[in-house]
Amino acid sequence: MDTAISLRNIGKMYKLYYKQQDKIIEAFGLESLFFWKKNNFQEFWALRNINLDIKKGERVGIIGKNGAGKSTLLKIISGNISPSEGSVYVNGKIQALMELGTGFHPEFTGRENIKSSLIYHGFSPKKIKQLEEEIIDFTELEDFINQPIKYYSAGMYARLAFAVSTVLEPEILIIDEILGAGDASFTTKCSLRMKKLTQETGATVLFVSHSMDSVLEICNRAILINQGMLKYDSDPLTVSKIYNKMIRLEDELVLRAKEARLRKKDCRAINELSNEFVPLLFRFCVDKDHPTSRHIFYKISLSCDDNEIANLMVGAPMDNDTNSLNKIIDGKGMMDWGKSQHKGGDFFRAYQNEEGIYCHAPFQLCIPKHLIAHENIRLKINADIDKSEKVHLDLWIKDNYERVSTLDSSQDFFDISLSPYISRIGGERKNLSENQDVQQLEKENNFSEVVENTDLEENNRKTEYSYEVFKENNSIYGTQEVIVKSVDILDKNNTSKRLFFIGEDLRFKIDLYAKEKIRFFVLVISILSTEGKPIGQVYCKSSDLGINEIVGSETIYAAYQPLRIGSGEYMVSIGVFKHYDLNVERENESYCVVDRAVFFKVTQPESIKKGLGAFAHSCTWQYKDIYLTYDPTDHYKSS
Ligand SMILES: Nc1ncnc2c1ncn2[C@@H]1O[C@H](COP(=O)(O)OP(=O)(O)OP(=O)(O)O)[C@@H](O)[C@H]1O
Incomplete structure (x- = not known):
């Protein structure tokens, strides 16, 4: 027999005790003590449905x-x-x-x-x-x-x-x-x-x-x-x-979530993931206190213009992980979520009568802060609702749960627009944890991370890297006769990106706007390290681009083909100046400067194991009359 290890449907559930003494009581077999509430723990599945054969x-x-x-x-x-x-x-x-x-x-x-x-x-x-x-x-x-x-x-x-x-x-x-x-x-x-x-x-x-x-x-x-x-x-x-792709996608999401919030000179490392998201607290409930049947929930997700921005596999391992941004909230004896289950590879939980004192089944999904005012945020739910009763979906807004939708048994997929509701959360300054359930949970279960103090109004951004965002962040100055209306960073397929490889093509797309006619300007792009050290600067006169005047909107692209700077996080300033003189020390007069408010990150291709350094310079080798130009980025591109 050449099998060394064979695992069939392996699952591991840890009991997370709400109070330390419960763990001790069970460990010492003292459950029969009259004051001890049995089953005083949360079931946390660290692994589930693992099938593996190793030869x-x-x-x-x-x-x-x-x-x-x-x-x-x-x-x-x-x-x-x-x-x-x-x-x-x-x-x-x-x-x-x-x-x-x-x-x-x-x-x-x-x-x-x-x-x-x-x-x-x-x-x-x-x-x-x-x-x-x-x-x-x-x-x-x-x-x-x-x-x-x-x-x-x-x-x-x-x-x-x-x-x-x-x-x-x-x-x-x-x-x-x-x-x-x-x-x-x-x-x-x-x-x-x-x-x-x-x-x-x-x-x-x-x-x-x-x-x-x-x-x-x-x-x-x-x-x-x-x-x-x-x-x-x-x-x-x-x-x-x-x-690596999975990690990169997460990195990109964090960079985007972070960018709308960053202020001038505020360039901390990307490590406070949860600060970039707003928790949305939902619940399922019925007209009575508890459901009379079992309503099965599979996957619940949030999308923005059809891109999934959060998902919760209900019943999958760790779906109730208190450290996760997206989770069900399943305090035993408090909520009506049934146990996590799986059948034929599908994970699920039932919303059923668990005699939870709060008479509902709550869950949390987090939305990146800069998307909170987006007009196309949708909640998608895969469920199997029993026909005997209707299940309502509520969202915590201001001081109350508000009804967002009612799910009936005729469908198994629900696609619900959230924009009208969450845009109102944008005006909400109250801490979500003033919700009584959550307070109770935090108290009883130490779930302090379920919701956090979110200064929602302050983060109610319109779009990424728009004039409004720059202005709100105090990242803009100048006479504003010409303004930087928006900035985007694109790859060679014109896809908006924030994470690039060295040697990849990067293009800044800069939308300018002038209310009144302006005849001449100089556009400057300056890339800096996050410590503020200048890395590189380029500039261009409007006349060199054949622009004789600007009135209304114009778009200008600046391509770095290829991007030669090494791995790291960078910030960018973009300035529209009245004139630009490299020979004077003082700052030139500006129409509009977006000051260190655009961010991107560079990494090296995974296949390259050597450190590539801070800059990918090309060089020409010479031996007698043989000249050979070596451009390291050609090599990186093919990796
Ligand atoms: N004894 C335990 N009691 C409760 N939860 C546990 C226990 N051991 C592990 N966990 C939880 O189970 C999950 C998986 O943990 P595990 O240590 O297997 O992860 P890992 O992939 O090895 O992580 P790392 O790479 O950080 O070592 C984590 O959420 C962890 O907090």
């Missing part, structure tokens, strides 16, 4: 964002925790290198730890002597081997743990992140050893790492775990491309 000799990389469920999966396979549902079949002796600090004694020296591990595994004294030297040799820790390992760095520890585990010739080797602590040359050494192990002894390797390079180097198969589900299973290159 002997495969080296499988497990990829996914933080909190995706990778470690939970490995712990289930290694037997550290048991699954809540499904079956695990493991064929072979497992060695698991999971967390630093496990397996070794901190007070023992490196050598003593090696010996005790080998003794534990029943090797003869002669074999121990031979393996001890082999391990020390592999770790290159000769100088430290007689020191207690409590003084070891994470990298040193990783070397020792890896070397010991691999000489034990495991049939299945599980490695979770630990090699990340080592340096690049050590990773290569480990990679070779793992390949040897799989080829010579048919060992199977499961490997978790955030480093895509290590996965590509070590593995011959990769799986992508996202929000507790197995999303892709293919060769490492394909899966790493899908993963």
Whole structure:
């Protein structure tokens, strides 16, 4: 039999206790105490519906964002925790290198730890002597081997743990992140050893790492775990491309969400994701207190002009993750959401009588702040509504839930315009958490992150990078006889983008507007680092473009073909000046300057592993009368 691991319908549910003492009470078996409310926890599915077969000799990389469920999966396979549902079949002796600090004694020296591990595994004294030297040799820790390992760095520890585990010739080797602590040359050494192990002894390797390079180097198969589900299973290159694309799309969304909010000189790193979104609190309810039947909900999403901007797979793992922007709110005994379920690959929950004291089934979806006033925001719901009663959809606006729609059983897909409602949230200054349910939840369940204080009015932006936005952000100055009406950043397909690769084509589209006739102006674009350091400046006179006068609207493009600046975040100032003299220090008189209020980001193509530096300069090589022009961006483009 060549199967090493087989997982069928694996799911892992953690009980999240509302109060710490509930956990302790259950752990000590004191549930019978009269004052303890039974079932005082939330069910949190960290993994669900995982089906996976791994053959002997495969080296499988497990990829996914933080909190995706990778470690939970490995712990289930290694037997550290048991699954809540499904079956695990493991064929072979497992060695698991999971967390630093496990397996070794901190007070023992490196050598003593090696010996005790080998003794534990029943090797003869002669074999121990031979393996001890082999391990020390592999770790290159000769100088430290007689020191207690409590003084070891994470990298040193990783070397020792890896070397010991691999000489034990495991049939299945599980490695979770630990090699990340080592340096690049050590990773290569480990990679070779793992390949040897799989080829010579048919060992199977499961490997978790955030480093895509290590996965590509070590593995011959990769799986992508996202929000507790197995999303892709293919060769490492394909899966790493899908993963990188997923990360890039999220990056792009954050950049766009961020851009409408950023003020002059306010160029913090993109790390406060949740600050860029407005939570919308919805609920399902019926005319009575509780539904009399079961109404099934599958997927709920928000879209803007048909682009999905938020989605919630109801019933899928982590659908009630309090750290998520989009989630159902399922306080037990408070809400009427049934348990998370799945059938034939579809996840769902029922809205049913759970005797929740709030008599409804609430959920939250987050909308990027700059889209709150958009005229085409729609809520899409896949559901199976029982015909015995109507289910209402309400949205929390000002101090109340307001009815947005009523869902009846004649359809299973609902497409509801939200714009009339959420534009009113735009005028709302109140903290959503003044909602009584949410307050109660926060109090009882520590769900403080369910809703946050959102200064909605202030973020009620019209469009991205428009004159109105610049003005509201105090990012504009000048006489305004000509104004920068809007700015967009386009790629070579004219798609609006904020995230570019070095060597890609980037074009600024600048819409100008003059109420009265203006005969001459100079357009200047200045790119700066987010610390304010000038990176590059270009300018152009209107007369050079054949513009003899401007009245009304005109569009001017500035193309960077190719973009030569290196990885990083950049801000852009765009100025329309009356004249532009490079030889004077003081600022030239301006019609309109958009000051450091347009942002974009540059990354390098994933296939390029070397750091490309701050600027992709071209150069001409010469040898005697041979001239050879080398443009690095030609190379990046083909990558
Ligand atoms: N003992 C636990 N109790 C409750 N929740 C847990 C527990 N262990 C993990 N979780 C939750 O399960 C989810 C998956 O966690 P896991 O550690 O498997 O993710 P991961 O993909 O390994 O993340 P990372 O890359 O950050 O290590 C997370 O939301 C985590 O908070």
